[in-house]
Structures are given as structure tokens and as C-alpha cells.
Amino acid sequence: MLSFRIDLVPGVPVYEQLVTAVTRAVVAGVLRPGDPFPSVRTLSQALRINPNTAQKAVAHLTTLGLLQVHPGVGTRVAQPAAAPRSASLAEMRDQVSALALEARRRGHDLQDIQDLLEAEWRRLEPSTRGTRRG
């Protein structure tokens, strides 16, 4: 069994769904720094997905800094960076700017979006291990 929860839905790339589920589990504290992360083979067999897809997701999560591959030992959940890189906020600005544009085009006001953002933010708050919906 996997220590994080994932329900694959059709229509969305499996690789994206896996990256999102693991990111969510790390942010919510279901997976903690130093925890062992399943091998590509274990992942593909447990989720019944193509091993190439599992490999791609693990590689991407490694690039994001969420997982660390230790040769000969296995993959583990990475220690979070001490402080976010300064470039990180600039990258977020692009996504926030797209969100603001789309919200205004649809005619929502700022308060609606702030409420939505806050609700989603709270949903990701670390909780007791295992009780959080993946």
C-alpha cells in the first residue's frame, strides 16, 4: 500500500495527477521529510500504471525539490529548502497574474477570489498523518 492517497480520474494525464497527489501529501504533512518514497516499480504496480509514467512523475518531483534520490538507498521525501528562492515569488506572480486576468474577465470581484484562495489554502494545512483527504 502507498502511504499517500490518489484516485486516478480519466481525462487528466496520469503523470500530472501523480505529481499533484504527492505534492499535496507533502504540503499537508502526510509525507514528511526523510520518509521513504516508493520505488518506480512499487508505484507502477500499486497504482497499475505504466512504469514510464511513474518514472516521469518521480523525475519531475525530484526537479521540484520534493523528492531526493539517494543512489543505492532509494528515494526519500526531501528536506524543505530553508527559505524560498527569490525567483520563486517572481514565478508565482505569473500564475497570480493569469488568475487575476481570468477572474476579472469572468466578472468576479476581488473578495470572491480572496475567499476562494483562503479556503483552498486552509485545505492544505498540515494535519494529523493519514486523516487528510489526498
Added chain:
Amino acid sequence: MADLIVTQGLGRTFGKVVALDDVGLHVPTGQAVGLIGSNGAGKSTLLKILVNLLPPTSGRAELCGVDSRRLRASIFERVGYMAEGQHLPRVPDVRALLDYCRPFYTRWDDALATRLMATLDLPPGTPLPRASRGTRMKAALVATLAFHPEVLVLDEPLEGLDPLTREQVVDGLLELVSAEGTTVLLASHDLDVLERLLDQVAMLHDARLVFQEPLETLQARYRLVELTGPAIDATLLPAGSLDVRPMPDGISFLTTSFGSDTEVTLGATFPGATFRIARPALREAFIAHARTLRGPASTRGAA
């Protein structure tokens, strides 16, 4: 590593009918490719040429690095092939089928066969004469996978099966593929149930290869769009818009080039219009795609 399945300029005619025209398909080692296309697009012909049930008229096909016309029987220790509506030997039940097949393969694995039967919900005592299509397909699949083939060539393994049986068959395939990274070429219309299995999709239409592309980039660029508003002019739609159809107060279409700027572009092109964008089920997307290719105004390679 060399690709285990390759065709180059592959052509086949039956009298005046062109079944395959200059098809260049590659299945990289360890990848699973789904071959889609309408009936008569040439899928079965391509798979039969690969396993030397048919010779090509032009070009060539290679399986495991060997020209298909020079394949020896020994290659079928490494290749699992299932024809459409696979014929089974006359045996009373599943156990007898496996007893029949076992001596042909040095790498036959009874433990794997047992796991597959559990995954497929197919007890060894299941009688085979007069069994349903689904039961016969599951039995054929166990016999095709239990010898650890490196390559699978499967023609419509899900055709005519109910939804539960289709899921079981895909789970059965993944029992082997998820553990061993088997190379797979599989013809099917049922892409949605195959999402967990496939790396790439190749589309044949009218004997030609329209595209071969990773599944995730296809999923990223296909969207269904519904545009509603006053006086929508369909001729302004961006390139790569397929299957444009009228709706009350607007039009719907399939875009094959969705990107981060699609919404902005549509908003600028059709001021005052409202639009809804949804991910299509892959099956619907390809039906729309095939419909456009067949239509009078179509151009080849519109993808």
C-alpha cells in the same frame, strides 16, 4: 536500445484497395503505443504484417530487430500476439488451455498465470466451449502473458467487452507491464480505459499515419470548446479547430492546439461571447478528429 517495433515506408494493397500507405511507426523499447483509427483504417493489416501473417507490398516491418518476412517460430517465445476475436484451441476449460500452451514456452510462469487469473476473475475451471466473448478474451490474455513476452502485439483486445471486463483486461495487461516495462503495440478504440497503460498514441486514417504522439501532450492540447454569443463567425476560429458544429446561440468545436493563451485569443477574437472549455474524453476527441478527416473540407495532417 533499438526500437522493438519499427515500420518504414510500409505499404500494403489488396487488389486496388490501399490498406497501408507509407507508414513509418516506431515503438520504443519499454513503451506502450495505442493504435487508433476507424474500421478499415489499416490497423489490423499493420499488426498482421508485423507478425508475418501477411507480407507487405512495399517498405518493411521489423519485430525485435528482425525483418517480419524472416521471422522464425522462435521469435514467438518473445512476442505475445492476439488477433481480433482470438481463436482458441478446442479445450474444455481454462486449466486445459494453459496445459496446452505451457510446453511451447521455456519461460512459462505458472505463478504469473495464477496472478493473472485472479486479476481477471477467471477461475481455472471456467469452461471454454460456448463461453462469452469476454471469458474467451480473458483466457487468451492469460495464455498470451504468462510466458513473460518482451513484446505484445494486440488487435482490439477490448472489443465487444463490457466496461467491467475492459477494466479487468487492462489490469491484467498492467500486471505484466507495470512490473516488466513490456513493449506494447495495441489497436483499440477504447483509449479512455487505456490511459494508465499507454505512453503514446498513433492514429491511422485511410491507410496513412496521421500522427504518433505522447498521450500526455494529446491530453494537454485537446479541448472541447462551446462558444455562445451574438453572430459568431466560425471562419474566425483559430487553426487546429476541428468538428465545428452549430449549437443554439453559438458553435462547439474541438481544438487540437489548446494552450495557456487559448482563452485570451478566443476572448479577443469573439468579443462579447462566452465560452466553456472542457477536457474531452479521448474517445470522443478521436471520433471528432476522424469525422473531420473524413469530411469533404478536410485536409490530411490537420493535427
